[in-house]
Amino acid sequence: MVVPESIRPCIVVDEEIAKRLGLWPAKDYKIYRVEEASTESEVYALENAVELELVDNGKVLSSIVADLAIQKNLREPIITDITIDELGI
Secondary structure (H helix, E strand, C coil): CEECCCCCCEEEECHHHHHHCCCCCCCCCEEEEEECCCCEEEEEEEEEEEEEEEEECCEEEEEEEEEEEECCCCCCCEECHHHHHHHCC
16 A cells, blocks of 8 residues: 555654664554655554654643654654644644
């Protein structure tokens, strides 16, 4: 299944960050093909795997539970549009 845009809050990281979070390798995940600007790639999605917080000067302004998508060879983490909206950024 090709997914053009996440409909759930999601942050996309590489395998190394997922390992540091203690979430990779995982036993329970879904595999998706996602459309990017000029290509498609495969991601491993862990539903409701992380809590994201928007913090300003040590004060938590908002927090959400989000999916974690792991993409091999990703150069920098990505937060999706819906994640930005849900955090109130």
